[in-house]
Amino acid sequence: MSAPIVAAGSVKSRPAPRRRSGRAIADILQLLALVALAVFILIPIYWMITTSLKSTNDTFAVPPLFIFPPTAEHYQTIIAEGAVLPSLRNSLIVATGSTALALLLGTPAAYAMARFDFRGKSALWFWFISNRFISPIVVALPFFLLARDLKLLDRHLALILAYLTFNIPLVIWLCIDQFRSIPRDIDQAALVDGAHPWQVFRSIMLPLAIPGVVVSAILCFVFSWNEFLFALVLTRSEARTAPVEASNFMTGFGVRWGAMMATGTLIVLPVVIFAAIVSRHLVRGLTMGAVK
Amino acid sequence: MATADYQSRSVVDAVATAPGGPLRRRVNWTPLTMLLPAVVALLLIGVYPLIYALRTSFQQFLVTKPYLGTPFVGLANYSAALGDPFFRDSLVRTGVFFLLTVPIQVVLGIAVALLLTSSRWRRLSAVTRVLLVLPIATTPTVIGLIGRLIYNRDFGLLNWAFSLIGLGPFNWLGEPKAAMITVALTDTWQWMPFVALVAMSGLTSVPPDIVEASKLETSDVWETFRNVQLPFLLPGLTAVLIIRTADILKMFDMIFVLTRGGPGVSTELVSIYVQRVGFRIFDMGLASAMAILLLILCNVLAQLYIRIFYREIEA
Numbered sequence: 001m002s003a004p005i006v007a008a009g010s011v012k013s014r015p016a017p018r019r020r021s022g023r024a025i026a027d028i029l030q031l032l033a034l035v036a037l038a039v040f041i042l043i044p045i046y047w048m049i050t051t052s053l054k055s056t057n058d059t060f061a062v063p064p065l066f067i068f069p070p071t072a073e074h075y076q077t078i079i080a081e082g083a084v085l086p087s088l089r090n091s092l093i094v095a096t097g098s099t100a101l102a103l104l105l106g107t108p109a110a111y112a113m114a115r116f117d118f119r120g121k122s123a124l125w126f127w128f129i130s131n132r133f134i135s136p137i138v139v140a141l142p143f144f145l146l147a148r149d150l151k152l153l154d155r156h157l158a159l160i161l162a163y164l165t166f167n168i169p170l171v172i173w174l175c176i177d178q179f180r181s182i183p184r185d186i187d188q189a190a191l192v193d194g195a196h197p198w199q200v201f202r203s204i205m206l207p208l209a210i211p212g213v214v215v216s217a218i219l220c221f222v223f224s225w226n227e228f229l230f231a232l233v234l235t236r237s238e239a240r241t242a243p244v245e246a247s248n249f250m251t252g253f254g255v256r257w258g259a260m261m262a263t264g265t266l267i268v269l270p271v272v273i274f275a276a277i278v279s280r281h282l283v284r285g286l287t288m289g290a291v292k
Numbered sequence: 293m294a295t296a297d298y299q300s301r302s303v304v305d306a307v308a309t310a311p312g313g314p315l316r317r318r319v320n321w322t323p324l325t326m327l328l329p330a331v332v333a334l335l336l337i338g339v340y341p342l343i344y345a346l347r348t349s350f351q352q353f354l355v356t357k358p359y360l361g362t363p364f365v366g367l368a369n370y371s372a373a374l375g376d377p378f379f380r381d382s383l384v385r386t387g388v389f390f391l392l393t394v395p396i397q398v399v400l401g402i403a404v405a406l407l408l409t410s411s412r413w414r415r416l417s418a419v420t421r422v423l424l425v426l427p428i429a430t431t432p433t434v435i436g437l438i439g440r441l442i443y444n445r446d447f448g449l450l451n452w453a454f455s456l457i458g459l460g461p462f463n464w465l466g467e468p469k470a471a472m473i474t475v476a477l478t479d480t481w482q483w484m485p486f487v488a489l490v491a492m493s494g495l496t497s498v499p500p501d502i503v504e505a506s507k508l509e510t511s512d513v514w515e516t517f518r519n520v521q522l523p524f525l526l527p528g529l530t531a532v533l534i535i536r537t538a539d540i541l542k543m544f545d546m547i548f549v550l551t552r553g554g555p556g557v558s559t560e561l562v563s564i565y566v567q568r569v570g571f572r573i574f575d576m577g578l579a580s581a582m583a584i585l586l587l588i589l590c591n592v593l594a595q596l597y598i599r600i601f602y603r604e605i606e607a
Contacts, residue, residue, distance in 0.1 A: 030411045034420055037404060041423045044438045044481065045430070047449055051441060060447045063455075109330035116323035124327070131338045133534075133590060135542035137563045138583040141348065141576050142341035165338050168330055197322040226431040228545035233571065243433040247549050250437070257441055264434040275429035279422045286428065286486060287493040287528070 045272065052261035059257045074258035075266075084263050087245035091267075093156050094231075094241060095224035098163035102220050105164070106171030107213060111201050113172065114179035115187065125176075132169040136229040139165065144233050154236040162230040167220040174219070174285055178212025179205060215285040218278055225271055242267040349581040355574035362577075369581035378557070379582055382565040385472075389561055390540050392476040393483070397536070398529060400480070401487025406517070408488070409495050421492075424485035432482070436549025439478050440465070468558030471551055475559050478546060483539075487532050494525040534594045541590050562586060 051059055053070040061068075078084045113125060143162055144153075152158040182205065190200045206213070231241040246267055249260040275282055349369050351362045373379055404424075408417045427435075442449045443464035454460035464474045498521050506520045544563050547553065553560030553568070560568075566586070570579030 027412060030407060031413055031416070033407055034411060034413055034416050037407075038416075038420050038423055040481070041420075041426060041485065043449070044435070044442060045426065047442060048434070048438045062447050063452050064447065064449055105330045105333050108326035112323035112326035118323060124331075128330075128334070131334055133538045133594070134338065134342065135538070135563060135583065135586060135590070137542060137544070137566050137570070138345050138580075138587055139338075139341035140567075141570055141580065142344035145344075146341070161337055164333060168334055172330065198325070201326070222429050226429075226433075226545075228431075228433050228548075229567070243431050243545065246431070246433045246437060247545075250440075250549055250552070260437050261441065264431075264437050268430050268434045271429050271431070272426050275425050276422055279425045282425045282429070283421075283489050283493075286425075287490050 045268070048261050048264050048268070051257060052265045054258060056258055074262035078259050078262050078266075083240075083245055084242070084266060087240050087242045088266060090156065090235075090239050091225055091242040094159045094163065094239075095221050097156065097160040098167050098224045099217050099220040101160060102164055102167035102171045103213060103217060106168045106216070107175055107206060107209070108198075108201060109168075110172045110175035111179050111205055111209075114176045128169050128172045130169075132166050132173075134165065136165075136227075140229060140233045143230065147234055153234060154238045154240075156239050158234045159227075159231060159239065159241065162234060163220075163224045163227060166223060170219055170223070171213075171216045174216040174288055175209060175212050177288060178209045178215075182208050211281075215281045215288070218281050219285045222271060222275065222282075345580045346584060348576055349584050351577050353575070353577040353580070355576055365577070369577045370585070372578055373581045373585060376578075378565060379562070381557070382560055382562040385558075385560065386540060386543075386562045389472065389476060389479075389543075390537070392472065393479045393540070394533065394536050396476075397480055397484040397487050398532065400484050401532075402491045402525065404484070404488040405491035405495055409492055424489055427482045427485050430482065432545035433549045435478060435482060436546045439474070439546075439550045443474055465551055466555060468555055471555060471559050475547055475550060478550060479543075482546070483536065487529075490528040490532050491525055494528040495521060498524045530597055533597050537593050537597070538590050541586055 050066075050068075052074055053072070054065065054068050055071050055073065058065050058068045109128075113121065113128075143158070147153045147155075147158040152161075186208070187200045187205055190204055191197065195204075226243060227241075228243045228247070231244045232247070235241065235244060242263075246260075246263050249256065249263065348362075350364050350366060352360065352365045352368070353362045354360055408421055411417045443451075445451060445461055445463050445466065448464070450464060451461040454462065463470060465471050502520055503516065506516045510516060540561070542563050543561055544567065547559055547561060547564060548567075551559045553564045557565075562582075563586070566579050566582045569575055569582065
């Protein structure tokens with residue numbers, strides 16, 4: 001790892017003989033800062049994973065153990081207890097369902113917002129976006145009572161619908177920009193040829209907008225996967241999602257560290273790996289929302 | 293942005309004025325059919341609960357005493373909320389938390405962005421850039437669990453690190469002031485990278501020749517940053533302030549797991565307190581009034597930020 005970096009650094013160094021030592025110090029400081037930043041970010045995740053693989057005795061070791069005989073006992077325990085895997089399945093169902101529904105409802109709306117002019121458009125845009133800023137605590141009680149009356153408590157559908165409150169605005173927000181960036185001539189040509197706008201949307205515009213759709217899908221999925229408050233209020237046991245399952249470890253006073261970290265690893269690691277793989281898209285989505 | 297707006301407007305005109313009545317009619321109705329599903333969905337799941345919460349905030353609504361019914365009590369819940377010292381204290385704590393986290397996250401985030409965009413260690417920078425998304429994607433409840441482990445007084449990693457330089461042990465989660473700082477540190481771990489990513493995208497939108505020109509004029513890096521780069525960061529940072537304000541007003545998961553608002557109520561931020569009133573004490577009327585007040589506060593602050601900070605890049 002370090003060899004190519006050093007090589008790249010020395011090849012690219014500028015010819016500035018008088019200030020070379022100053023540059024060298026600056027470079028080393030930058031290197032230290034980069035390493036410190038990487039360690040700062042990785043330490044909690046690293047510690048979660050290693051603790052999940054430590055025997056209970058090793059967990060309490062002082063000084064902390066960085067090298068230890070790994071064990072899978074905590075994973076075996078939590079899987080045998082039978083709550084974690086169903087909760088992960090619930091999270092997957094809810095996050096996938098809500099993401100799919102948000103895309104289904106949100107992309108046509110985003111296309112209409114990007115391509116048609118009508119009265120009250122900017123007010124509508126603002127309303128769409130403002131939904132994202134409503135605190136879950138405001139609507140948690142109405143949701144709870146509604147779900148109870150509709151017999152949706154502890155069902156996946158309740159959470160799928162609840163998560164639409166932040167997923168639809170997200171899809172609309174990000175996809176408007178994507179549709180706008182597609183040259184006008186393309187859909188105009190199809191419209192002049194007599195195609196119906198819905199047809200144009202479905203078979204021409206949507207395929208071209210895939211990058212933006214993917215970005216918003218990723219963000220919807222990650223936010224839904226991680227959501228806690230709605231899940232806490234709207235589920236009991238059958239539809240309980242992984243973050244709620246994780247929080248249950250805190251009912252006693254933090255005794256089962258290994259099991260806790262094994263559960264955390266199962267919840268976080270898939271998403272974190274996924275996030276690293278699609279980081280380019282994720283960054284685009286996060287900053288697009290903030291910058292525009 | 294500006295050109296996109298211009299394009300969309302001009303072509304919509306072209307479509308709308310295309311010859312023939314049927315086409316015009318079609319153009320008028322299609323956007324409606326495209327917008328309607330999303331609008332109806334958001335009305336049902338966004339607006340209806342909000343109106344319901346608003347109505348509840350004018351009612352006496354004690355879940356544990358259903359025999360009392362839910363009579364309308366006017367503004368009683370609002371005056372109770374405003375007169376509730378715990379509510380006020382939780383708002384003050386939320387403000388303190390904001391001041392403990394956001395300024396540091398903004399400064400650090402900009403520093404990280406400058407480091408990653410200007411460093412000559414290209415490959416390490418690229419790897420670190422990928423790492424920045426990890427905290428944002430990490431489940432907040434699990435962050436709370438990890439925190440309990442790392443901040444543990446007896447065998448936690450952090451106290452061990454401090455013991456290496458001869459300090460501690462500290463009771464990170466056990467003492468009120470320390471717990472607040474610990475929670476702020478944890479929040480910084482998760483959200484400083486977000487600020488850095490936004491700042492980086494702002495920095496890359498600065499035309500490189502302007503930066504070069506400024507470097508010729510002054511050797512002062514700070515001058516270059518303040519006069520040339522900072523203006524490009526302001527829109528993004530405004531958005532960061534709005535998003536973080538809304539986030540902190542609704543912050544729940546991580547603190548709920550890490551400290552449960554404790555010790556005592558020392559880290560009980562406002563939405564944790566509202567949740568306690570609503571779902572532990574079960575006074576839904578009061579909780580709804582508090583939640584509505586929060587919503588208003590969030591809106592007012594967002595408007596304020598936009599007025600104060602937003603500057604056009606060209607200006």
